[in-house]
Amino acid sequence: MSDAPDIFAKFETELDVRPDDIDLYQHVHSTRYLDYVLAARFTQMERDYGMSMQEFTDRGLGWFMTSSQVNYKRPLGLGDRMVVRCWIESITERGCRVGFEIDRLPTRKRSCDGFCDYSLVDLTSGRSVAIPDDVRKKYSI
């Protein structure tokens, strides 16, 4: 399944809940947690992996989500601050699984966790492509 080492580094990004994330139940709307993960990933790709989403785009490549799973434990609310922890869980020839955990600050109690599967896609053809060696290297940390 994976030709990558067992243990990949975990990276953390801190974010604040925005008032427009709150829904009719007075909690962060269920679909916003993946937006937090997305935001954290954009930051971490550039800061921690050394290859920003823009650099992928410049090479004609994009990461398309093929599936996502979220396990909701404790909802975040108005004014909450969180840490979003992400890591590569596995790498295959054409994609990877990114695991994540969102903890409420300052208690660091788990709010939700899950994973997203991504395929690397040639933006011109729209087809999945093999992950180039230099990309694989950068992501195998």
Added chain:
Amino acid sequence: MSDAPDIFAKFETELDVRPDDIDLYQHVHSTRYLDYVLAARFTQMERDYGMSMQEFTDRGLGWFMTSSQVNYKRPLGLGDRMVVRCWIESITERGCRVGFEIDRLPTRKRSCDGFCDYSLVDLTSGRSVAIPDDVRKKYSI
């Protein structure tokens, strides 16, 4: 796991993509598909199951999502129309799994599918409660 019959009815709701659903990749943003499912469920609870979300609220009850899984097949785009098909996949003592499929219209090609797990919650205590018999009956169709 489930004390409910094997086969539950599937219900359909048609929706249009809104321009503000489109993201930087020119497709419906990945987290909006669950919002379509949520919108379809609100309609179907009232129209097809005969018990609206408001009636749950009036009884001091709410459905809290405990997990969700989405499998993305073909992204929807600007101006697209879709059908959202939902059904009860299983009922347990305190919750249920709702399966869904979103197909693009008019071709009815699959855009995404998945499921959401819900727990019935007492809105005052915030704790999960057993599904009342009359609710179980309405949902066992």
Added chain:
Amino acid sequence: MSDAPDIFAKFETELDVRPDDIDLYQHVHSTRYLDYVLAARFTQMERDYGMSMQEFTDRGLGWFMTSSQVNYKRPLGLGDRMVVRCWIESITERGCRVGFEIDRLPTRKRSCDGFCDYSLVDLTSGRSVAIPDDVRKKYSI
């Protein structure tokens, strides 16, 4: 200010509030009303004016919002249906003002109204351009 006739046609589009539009105050979030106007405009450009946003894009043109004003009267809520009425209020050499009214259905009581100013922009240069004659003609109804 305007070289266009005084009276332009008004067009209507009906929309439903989506559950994810509701905010912490149990009403449609204040910024979503302009999203309803945007959705109605996309429909009306194609259906009523005979030139869709896509056709503008294909000609290398885009409409960029330069200002917006919204007057909030009565908030919409969960499950509400509305009619969004839009019209050209004035056309200048390089832009136009679109007036709008959103009424709650079936009572047609006013929920909000206002206007959006747009500039026609060359998508390559990013600069505002004069509205081509054929476009002006289509919009002067």
Added chain:
Amino acid sequence: MSDAPDIFAKFETELDVRPDDIDLYQHVHSTRYLDYVLAARFTQMERDYGMSMQEFTDRGLGWFMTSSQVNYKRPLGLGDRMVVRCWIESITERGCRVGFEIDRLPTRKRSCDGFCDYSLVDLTSGRSVAIPDDVRKKYSI
């Protein structure tokens, strides 16, 4: 129009664009700028004025937006950081006008500006009420 002093303090909050704020034109979606203002205001009410939105809610009071105006100058894009500057522009018996400016960082070039009018509302009756003296005092800085 206003029984308040001419000059009120301006407060600043720095925010980051989130990837889900970007729309089909690769810029921050036009309706998100007011969400940034709202987020900045929530922070500033607590940090700078010494009375959080929650404290208003606890007293049975809420601020309802009655109108908004946004003038768009230069769109923000993916990865951008901004400063949101807000201030009380005028106070009337039952409401206030909040002015705002959003500047892109680090250049501090203007992205947009405008104002929001608010009415103080009794959350039980839904009617506008006179601003209590202690609130007026806190906001007259």
